[in-house]
Amino acid sequence: MSVLTEDRIAGYIATRLPDASNVHVDALSQIVGGASRETYRFRLTYDAPTGPVERRLILRRDPPDSLIDTERHIEFAAYRAFFGSAVPVPEMIWLEQDPAPLDHPFFIAAEISGFESSPMALLAPPYADHAERLAERKWTILGEIGRADPAAVGLVDVMEAVPPDQCWRRELDHWETIIDADELEPQPIIRAAIRWLRAHPPAPPKKVGVVHGDYRTGNFLYDAEGEIHGILDWEMAHLGDPLEDLGWSLNRIWCWGADDRRGGLVSREAAIAIWERASGLTADPADLHWWELFNCVKGQGIWISSAKAWSYGANREPILAFSAWRMLNSTDRAALDLMGRL
Amino acid sequence: MTPNPMIVLGDFAGRLMQVLAPDLRSPYLAGSTALMAATMGMMVEEWDRLAARLAEENAALRALFAQAAPLAPGGLATRLDDLAKGLDADLRVSSLQAANNTLRAALIELQAWAEDQTGPAVMALNKAIWAELSTSTDRRRLSATPF
Numbered sequence: 001m002s003v004l005t006e007d008r009i010a011g012y013i014a015t016r017l018p019d020a021s022n023v024h025v026d027a028l029s030q031i032v033g034g035a036s037r038e039t040y041r042f043r044l045t046y047d048a049p050t051g052p053v054e055r056r057l058i059l060r061r062d063p064p065d066s067l068i069d070t071e072r073h074i075e076f077a078a079y080r081a082f083f084g085s086a087v088p089v090p091e092m093i094w095l096e097q098d099p100a101p102l103d104h105p106f107f108i109a110a111e112i113s114g115f116e117s118s119p120m121a122l123l124a125p126p127y128a129d130h131a132e133r134l135a136e137r138k139w140t141i142l143g144e145i146g147r148a149d150p151a152a153v154g155l156v157d158v159m160e161a162v163p164p165d166q167c168w169r170r171e172l173d174h175w176e177t178i179i180d181a182d183e184l185e186p187q188p189i190i191r192a193a194i195r196w197l198r199a200h201p202p203a204p205p206k207k208v209g210v211v212h213g214d215y216r217t218g219n220f221l222y223d224a225e226g227e228i229h230g231i232l233d234w235e236m237a238h239l240g241d242p243l244e245d246l247g248w249s250l251n252r253i254w255c256w257g258a259d260d261r262r263g264g265l266v267s268r269e270a271a272i273a274i275w276e277r278a279s280g281l282t283a284d285p286a287d288l289h290w291w292e293l294f295n296c297v298k299g300q301g302i303w304i305s306s307a308k309a310w311s312y313g314a315n316r317e318p319i320l321a322f323s324a325w326r327m328l329n330s331t332d333r334a335a336l337d338l339m340g341r342l
Numbered sequence: 343m344t345p346n347p348m349i350v351l352g353d354f355a356g357r358l359m360q361v362l363a364p365d366l367r368s369p370y371l372a373g374s375t376a377l378m379a380a381t382m383g384m385m386v387e388e389w390d391r392l393a394a395r396l397a398e399e400n401a402a403l404r405a406l407f408a409q410a411a412p413l414a415p416g417g418l419a420t421r422l423d424d425l426a427k428g429l430d431a432d433l434r435v436s437s438l439q440a441a442n443n444t445l446r447a448a449l450i451e452l453q454a455w456a457e458d459q460t461g462p463a464v465m466a467l468n469k470a471i472w473a474e475l476s477t478s479t480d481r482r483r484l485s486a487t488p489f
Contacts, residue, residue, distance in 0.1 A: 032373025185439075186446035189475050192453055252489040318377040325384055329482040330489045336479060337489075341472045 004028070004040060004102060009059065012101045013044060013108075016094050020046040020053075032319070037072070037235065038063050041111055056113055058090065061106035063315055073097060074158055076107045078210070078237035081153035086144045088230050112230040115221035119256040122217070123264055126224040133226025135265035136274055138217070141228060142249060143278025146209050146242030155210055159239045164204035167241040172197055172294060175301040182301075182308040189332040190300045193293055196339065202287040205241040213237050215245045216254045217263035246275050246283060247291030252334040253299060253327055289338065296335035303328045348386050355382035384484055395481040396438035397430050402474055403445040404428060410452055410467050418455060421448060449474075 010025040017023060028042040037060040044055045062072060076095045083089050091110040099105055121127055122134065150156050162170050176194055179187065213236025221230040249263060250271060256264035262271050272283050307324035309315045336342040358379035366372040408426040411419050425448055430438055453471050456464055 029368060030370035032370045032377070185443050186450055188446050188450045188453065189479070191450045192457075192475070195454060195457070255488045258488055318374050318381060322377045322381045322384075325381065326484065326487055329479055329484065330487045333479045333483075333489055336476055342476055342479075 004038075004059075004061070006042065008102060009042060010044075012096070013046075013094075015101075017046060017048075020048055022047045037061060037106075056111040057093070058109045058111045059102075059106055060109070061102060062104040063317070072105050072107055072235070074237060075235045077155060077158040078212075078234040079109065081155050081210070082145070082148070082231075085148075085153075087141055087148075088228060089234075090230055090232075112221055115223050115229050117218065117221050117232070119218040119254070119264060122222065123257050127222070127226075130224065130226030131261075131265045134222055134228070135263070135271060137222075137226060137228045138220065138263065138265065139246075139249070139271050139274035140278040141220075141231060142212070142215055142245055143275045143280075145212055145215070145231075145245065146275070146279040146281055148210050150208065150210050150239055153210065155239070159210075159237070162208060162239050164206075164208055164241075167205060167208065167244070168197075168201050168290065168294070171240060171244065172297065175294075175298045178301040179297070179304055182305045184304070184307055184311060187300060187304070187332075189335055190297055193297055193335045193339065197290065197294055197297065200290065202241070202243070202290040203284065205243065206281065207242075208239050209242040211238050211240040211242065211244050213245070213248075215249050216251075217249075217256060217265065218254070241287075241291065242279060242281055243283060243288050243291040244294070246272070247288060247293075248295045248298070250292055251295050251299065251331075252337060253330045293335060293338045296331050296338065299327065299331040299334075303331065347389050351382045351389070352386045355379040355386065358382070380486070384486065387484055391481075393433060393435055393438060396435065396442050397433070399478060399481060400428075400430055400438065400441050400445055402477070403442075403449060406467075406470055406474055407445075407448065407452070409470065410456070413459075413463055413467060414452065414455060418451060422452065 006025040006028045009028065010023050013025065014020065014023040023044070023046040025042050025044055028040055031039040031041060040059045040061070042057055042059065044053075044057050046053055060072070060075075073095060076092050079089045079092045083091055090112050093108045093110065095107045096102070097105045116122070116127065122131065127134070150159070172194065179190065212231070212234060214233050215231070219231070219233040220228050221232065222228050250268055254263050255261060260267065262268050265271070266274075272288070275281075276283055303324040306320040307328070310317075310320040310324065333342060356379070358375050363372045363375040363379065366375060404426045407422040411422040411426060413419075414422055425445060428441065428445075430441060432438075449471070453468075456468050456471065
């Protein structure tokens with residue numbers, strides 16, 4: 001991977017701001033944990049015709065290989081679709097799909113700074129005291145995503161359409177194909193789950209909605225009063241059954257408190273009730289169960305791809321080896337639990 | 343001195359996490375170092391048990407295949423019978439893992455066949471397969487995982 005420098009970023013931004021002068025970038029630093037994109041923060045200053053400007057920005061660049069292979073223009077569009085809505089997201093500024101300027105495609109966004117994102121931090125004071133409030137916000141915002149009209153927010157032109165009765169099949173086919181291609185060892189538990197899922201498909205959703213794709217504790221910014229200030233990591237966003245996101249958010253692998261609180265926050269039942277109230281949708285128990293088990297397949301697809309990318313040297317970021325090893329067995333256990341076999 | 347990998351890895355992981363990482367000015371390097379230390383911590387946990395859990399699991403799968411072979415159809419029965427007679431003569435982890443991969447691949451085939459069958463013998467086999475799969479996650483469980 002080539003070196004990203006402040007001068008290279010400033011040079012690129014100067015081309016996007018033809019009326020600006022003295023375009024300068026400093027305080028560039030990489031953020032750890034960006035498993036699907038390389039993520040950097042930096043400070044931008046320049047002189048605009050209206051006066052001096054200073055902004056704190058984020059740059060997300062495609063890595064050579066990642067946990068998740070996705071199109072950044074879809075991620076960019078998803079952020080833009082919800083900016084200024086009840087779903088808090090950072091402002092997207094520039095999308096660059098040409099690899100020439102910085103070696104790989106990237107986008108630049110406003111930084112939402114001063115908040116916590118660690119799943120472990122919310123288990124301790126001062127955040128732990130506001131777990132219920134945070135849960136209310138977390139699943140209310142997910143409900144807002146689920147109730148959004150994809151056409152009204154401008155995403156039907158960007159995201160691949162899917163008929164309601166094909167939502168489950170498209171996602172299951174996608175992740176099974178990834179597991180087929182990337183598994184380094186046989187996966188008997190997840191193969192059994194896939195067979196069960198194919199034999200017991202869920203009912204089509206009442207509406208095809210926007211699916212965030214990775215909505216979980218760890219992918220939002222929160223404060224010590226239980227408010228959420230930014231929903232991040234939309235790289236797997238797509239159109240589909242809103243229950244998909246709910247199922248992922250409830251997965252036992254995100255029970256950071258090592259107890260039954262989903263996302264380390266509240267009970268499964270409480271989370272579902274919040275989501276139903278906010279989305280105006282009903283989480284049919286059988287359908288939700290299907291999507292919860294499906295999300296174990298999806299999770300395994302992510303960890304298996306990560307393990308392969310790291311093992312073959314395509315991407316040696318420690319997060320890939322760590323997350324794959326740490327999560328593979330937990331995800332198998334979550335699948336067994338959902339199949340009543342643990 | 344015969345190096346004890348658990349002590350070496352554990353000590354290095356602790357130094358990386360508690361001494362080196364806090365002194366690194368770059369948050370990215372500090373975070374990456376902490377992740378490497380945490381991964382080494384998982385290696386410490388896995389090191390001592392790895393060969394034992396693979397040998398135990400391989401033996402359990404061979405026992406399952408011995409139970410399944412008389413019930414399975416032609417080609418599958420022959421393969422299961424052959425696998426059931428296998429032995430872990432080479433105790434290197436790479437050899438044990440290769441055998442485990444072969445056995446777990448056959449387990450997938452066996453379970454896919456068995457779950458479509460009826461009758462008390464196959465039902466008992468199915469129950470034994472699920473029990474083995476559950477046990478397999480106990481063998482692999484790491485203390486620092488959420489579930």
